[in-house]
Amino acid sequence: MTAAAATPEQSTTGSADLGALSKLVQDANDAGVSYQAMADRGREPDGKKYPKQWYQKLVKTPPVGAPSVPQMHAIATATGRTFRAVQLAVAEQWLQYEATEFSSLDPEVRIIVGHLANKTPDEVRRWRYMMEADERAQREGD
Numbered sequence: 001m002t003a004a005a006a007t008p009e010q011s012t013t014g015s016a017d018l019g020a021l022s023k024l025v026q027d028a029n030d031a032g033v034s035y036q037a038m039a040d041r042g043r044e045p046d047g048k049k050y051p052k053q054w055y056q057k058l059v060k061t062p063p064v065g066a067p068s069v070p071q072m073h074a075i076a077t078a079t080g081r082t083f084r085a086v087q088l089a090v091a092e093q094w095l096q097y098e099a100t101e102f103s104s105l106d107p108e109v110r111i112i113v114g115h116l117a118n119k120t121p122d123e124v125r126r127w128r129y130m131m132e133a134d135e136r137a138q139r140e141g142d
Contacts, residue, residue, distance in 0.1 A: 019062055019093030021075070024086065026059045028079035042078025044070035050078075066094035 018026060029035060035052035043049045048070070055078060057063070067075065072090060076083045091097040105113070116124055 018059065020089035021067070021086065021093045022059045022062050024081060024089045025055055025075065025079060028081070029059070033079060038078035042074040044074045046070065048074070050074055062093070066090050 025038075028038070035055045038055040039050060039052040042055070050071075055075075058067075058075070067090060072086045073083060075081075076086045079086075116127060119127065
C-alpha cells in the first residue's frame with residue numbers, strides 16, 4: 001500500500017519546526033485558507049498584492065529578513081489574523097522575542113511580575129503563598 005502524495009496545499013513541514021510567522025501562515029492554510037485565497041485577499045495598505053508562492057515560501061523557505069510593516073499588513077489580511085498577531089509572530093521568529101501582554105497592568109505590578117519571572121517554580125510558589133497569607137491576614141484584621 002502506498003501513501004497518497006502530498007498536494008501543494010498540504011503541510012509537509014512539521015509545525016514544531018516552523019518559526020512563529022511560518023506557523024501562523026501554515027495554521028491558516030491548515031484551517032482551510034488556500035495559498036491562492038491568501039494571495040487573493042492579502043494586500044498591503046497601498047493595495048499591493050503578493051502571489052500565492054510568496055505565502056508558500058513564508059512557510060517552506062522563510063526569508064532571511066523579517067517582512068516589512070506593509071507586508072505584515074498583507075499577511076494579516078491574507079490569513080484573517082490581526083496585525084498585532086502577525087507583528088508578535090514576526091518578532092518571535094526573527095528577533096527571538098516573545099511578547100507578554102502586561103501593558104494593562106499597573107507599573108508596580110509589572111515590576112513585581114518581572115522579578116517573579118526570574119524565579120524558580122518553588123520560589124514563585126513561595127511568593128504566591130506569602131501574598132495569599134497577607135490577603136488572609138488583611139481580611140481577618142477587618
